[in-house]
């Protein structure tokens with residue numbers, strides 16, 4: 001008896017089901033694949049270094065390496081033997097206290113460790129909020145241009161979203177009339193990215209106060225994404241300052257400020273001194289959703305009090321100085337390019353949104369075509385505005401090594417000159 005079971009020798013019709021349609025909808029909103037398309041346009045025979053002004057991740061450059069104290073804190077936490085267990089979803093470990101006092105520094109009231117949940121990076125905080133709000137019929141208001149992961153997760157969880165505009169001529173402030181016009185009885189929240197990715201603008205106290213008043217009038221919470229950082233002349237004002245006016249959910253993390261996006265550590269903090277979100281079970285839902293999704297790794301949580309406490313002030317001074325220098329260089333060099341309008345100098349985050357005037361150019365169809373040909377001819381990768389619902393705009397990330405940035409902007413300029421209309425130069 002060789003076989004105890006008959007073996008089936010025909011073609012097996014494996015049954016995997018169809019691709020989850022929600023994944024396809026979510027993917028359509030992501031800019032990752034659009035950027036991959038631009039990367040595909042690169043000419044592999046170009047011996048010059050590729051300039052990555054598309055994705056915002058400076059940590060790969062030596063000049064933006066995080067402080068030694070941050071790396072040491074991880075090593076110490078991992079080797080302590082104290083962070084090998086499942087971490088709590090919410091609670092009272094030192095890590096929660098450290099983040100609570102870090103966030104309370106800039107607020108007129110103290111937030112408690114129990115107002116915070118940890119997430120695997122700020123993207124996971126975004127996912128959690130979009131999932132929690134995705135009740136049948138509900139909608140959220142999102143900024144255009146914005147950070148596409150809001151659309152991705154809202155789409156995946158079946159939460160309707162509507163866009164209000166940010167106004168380039170007003171330093172990308174929120175079009176509050178638009179917010180009121182798009183809101184209806186089913187609107188449950190508006191999202192702001194007050195240290196704005198993609199525009200680099202930083203909202204003033206007065207503007208944030210107006211946002212708070214508008215949201216209050218509509219009876220909706222404000223979700224404020226504050227993962228980025230400021231380096232210009234405007235101070236950082238957390239939206240939580242207006243927590244008495246309107247309930248605020250603040251999303252943050254260490255990815256950008258400490259330049260460690262790979263650590264995957266972020267948070268959701270309810271900056272809501274009146275307890276409106278708690279009374280309405282919103283916080284409970286956040287904890288519940290977080291409890292059924294991934295935890296940030298325990299050694300990172302173990303290292304957080306140290307990371308927050310000991311990271312050398314000189315690290316921030318240097319990082320801020322570098323980013324300011326990069327933003328200034330970028331702004332200045334863009335002024336010399338006829339087909340690009342950069343109307344204001346970034347004061348925070350890592351990128352700037354600029355207008356592309358296709359009419360100046362020969363043989364370039366739109367922003368996507370522009371970015372593709374730029375990648376092929378100059379090995380410079382830039383994100384087409386179309387990915388952020390801003391056709392014929394560009395998002396330029398300046399968080400790269402200064403020498404490479406300078407070179408990349410020169411290449412961008414020669415590309416634009418070469419493709420300029422009625423260009424008689426050789």
Ligand SMILES: *Cc1c(COP(=O)(O)O)cnc(C)c1O
Nearest residue numbers: 121122123147197253255261266
């Ligand atoms: C980078 C970024 C995020 C994602 O942060 P991670 O901690 O890396 O997940 C979220 N929101 C904005 C506005 C960002 O710029």
